[in-house]
Amino acid sequence: MLESTMQDFPLTIGMIFRHGRSVYANSEVVTFEGETSRRSTYAEVADRVEQLAAALDRLGVGPGTRVGTFCWNNQEHLEAYLAIPSMGAVLHTLNIRLFPELLTYVINHAADEVVIVDDSLVPLLAKVAPDLETVKTFVVTGTGDAGALAEATDAQIVGYEDLLAAETPGFDWPDVEEHSAAAMCYTSGTTGNPKGVVYSHRSTWLHSFAVTAANSLAITEADRILPIVPMFHANAWGLPYAGWLVGADFLMPGRFLQAEPLMKFIAQERPTFSGAVPTIWADVLRYSEDNPIDLSSFRMIVCGGSAVPRSLMEAFESRHGVRIVQAWGMTETSPLAAVAHPPRGVEWGTAEEMDWRSRTGRVYGGVELRIVDDEGTPLPWDDEAVGEIEVRGPWITASYYRDPAPEKFDDGWLRTGDVGQVSPDGYVQITDRAKDVIKSGGEWISSVELEGLLMAHPDVVEASVVGVPDDKWGERPLACVVLKAGSDVGAVGLCEFLGGSVARWQLPERWSFIDEVPKTSVGKFDKKVLRARHAAGDLDVQTIG
Numbered sequence: 001m002l003e004s005t006m007q008d009f010p011l012t013i014g015m016i017f018r019h020g021r022s023v024y025a026n027s028e029v030v031t032f033e034g035e036t037s038r039r040s041t042y043a044e045v046a047d048r049v050e051q052l053a054a055a056l057d058r059l060g061v062g063p064g065t066r067v068g069t070f071c072w073n074n075q076e077h078l079e080a081y082l083a084i085p086s087m088g089a090v091l092h093t094l095n096i097r098l099f100p101e102l103l104t105y106v107i108n109h110a111a112d113e114v115v116i117v118d119d120s121l122v123p124l125l126a127k128v129a130p131d132l133e134t135v136k137t138f139v140v141t142g143t144g145d146a147g148a149l150a151e152a153t154d155a156q157i158v159g160y161e162d163l164l165a166a167e168t169p170g171f172d173w174p175d176v177e178e179h180s181a182a183a184m185c186y187t188s189g190t191t192g193n194p195k196g197v198v199y200s201h202r203s204t205w206l207h208s209f210a211v212t213a214a215n216s217l218a219i220t221e222a223d224r225i226l227p228i229v230p231m232f233h234a235n236a237w238g239l240p241y242a243g244w245l246v247g248a249d250f251l252m253p254g255r256f257l258q259a260e261p262l263m264k265f266i267a268q269e270r271p272t273f274s275g276a277v278p279t280i281w282a283d284v285l286r287y288s289e290d291n292p293i294d295l296s297s298f299r300m301i302v303c304g305g306s307a308v309p310r311s312l313m314e315a316f317e318s319r320h321g322v323r324i325v326q327a328w329g330m331t332e333t334s335p336l337a338a339v340a341h342p343p344r345g346v347e348w349g350t351a352e353e354m355d356w357r358s359r360t361g362r363v364y365g366g367v368e369l370r371i372v373d374d375e376g377t378p379l380p381w382d383d384e385a386v387g388e389i390e391v392r393g394p395w396i397t398a399s400y401y402r403d404p405a406p407e408k409f410d411d412g413w414l415r416t417g418d419v420g421q422v423s424p425d426g427y428v429q430i431t432d433r434a435k436d437v438i439k440s441g442g443e444w445i446s447s448v449e450l451e452g453l454l455m456a457h458p459d460v461v462e463a464s465v466v467g468v469p470d471d472k473w474g475e476r477p478l479a480c481v482v483l484k485a486g487s488d489v490g491a492v493g494l495c496e497f498l499g500g501s502v503a504r505w506q507l508p509e510r511w512s513f514i515d516e517v518p519k520t521s522v523g524k525f526d527k528k529v530l531r532a533r534h535a536a537g538d539l540d541v542q543t544i545g
């Protein structure tokens, strides 16, 4: 081997931090407080990041120590994102919507020693505090009451602002190895118990670079990013580090995630870019039917986490002139792995362009992807063969934290549990999660396709389709639909509507009209709950011939 002449310079979050602070000192971080916002420049945030690092150091946080965050998207959360990994410790973003048992499980499993908690979330964390085995210190942001925590635990409780006030900027950052752990995130448990993914500095750095790339999210200093996707959901899809690296402004929505306050914040701050799961955007669309909204500042919205209905993208484009771009990824993939930009030569705003954007995403450089059959044999990228998607690459996990889960890996590839097709030029189309595929008489029915079509009906608010046992066919689809108030479309009408797009044998004969589709802790349709309700006889099901 011939040695290169290149410097062996570690790719670290400290390097991202230093770059943002020195080059983009005047970019800003704005946090919404319901009516007005508080704002800081990058220079001010960077000083506070150094004060936070000094304070955590004083609390005993060192290389490898896990520090949890139990926070909304706000300036303090971004400070933690920057300070904790840069000092060699490990940022563990905690999902504030996890069930208490799962929250206890992940904090104990990761052995967090310090947890930074927003004052507004103290009551939630206090519920599990007595069961936390490793937490020595809780650091409470804001000025709120930490009394509930004090009653629940003997651990030390300190104020975030008090800690920072006792320190001066200018922390002496240690050298950090690029392969060491920077952050960890547990999967939200949509299909089972949470599993911990541990990101390295190197993987985070490479992923951040990929996120800013023009064929990905194309983030630059000109952007004002509104991260609606929580910073505990797969690192807010990489936006915090990518944005800081290029000096974008951050518009942090805090706990104001309903359509009405979000629209107020958008009107005040005029974001150019945002990311959130489809249920949030569907909410915004419903809100816009009765309220004037102005989304003209956006150049792009990235949407993913579950399949994005084409009807949702079309409605945003035609009614609000907003371009939604679909992306695919998982906690295990940092998360971005594919983005659905159309190929060259396709004219913007045409139906053909929407065909491409409706695909799940085009795999991008840095991620290798294949589909395999049940025996693990690779299948062709011909837009026809359907198999389980497997990925590998420098920001894809190779295992889980203290949980090897060999069944999730295949000879160096991560088995995603997603099933789909790939086109010859790398566009992925996910038809289902393996666990959600409906196996009817030896044929597969895509629940994702039926849901997307149903949600295109003007009277349908939400629709989720699950497989339920059937004596003759093994499994058949059950469509669970939320209708607009006053709609009388009914199962027969919806079946007719679907009939134009899918084969007869795929049409559901079982229908349940419900008030709301249950959601997971990150806002995805919770099919586990629907299946359980059906099995327990809790769903009112009509059958049509």
Ligand code: ADP
Pocket: 187, 188, 189, 190, 191, 234, 303, 304, 305, 306, 307, 308, 326, 327, 328, 329, 330, 331, 332, 360, 416, 417, 418, 430, 432, 433, 522, 524
């Ligand atoms: P959880 O597994 O708990 O839901 P993740 O957020 O890591 O947590 O979920 C990743 C999964 O989300 C993917 O494996 C896939 O099933 C689904 N997903 C993400 N983006 C898309 C998309 N654009 N279309 C369809 N499914 C998606």
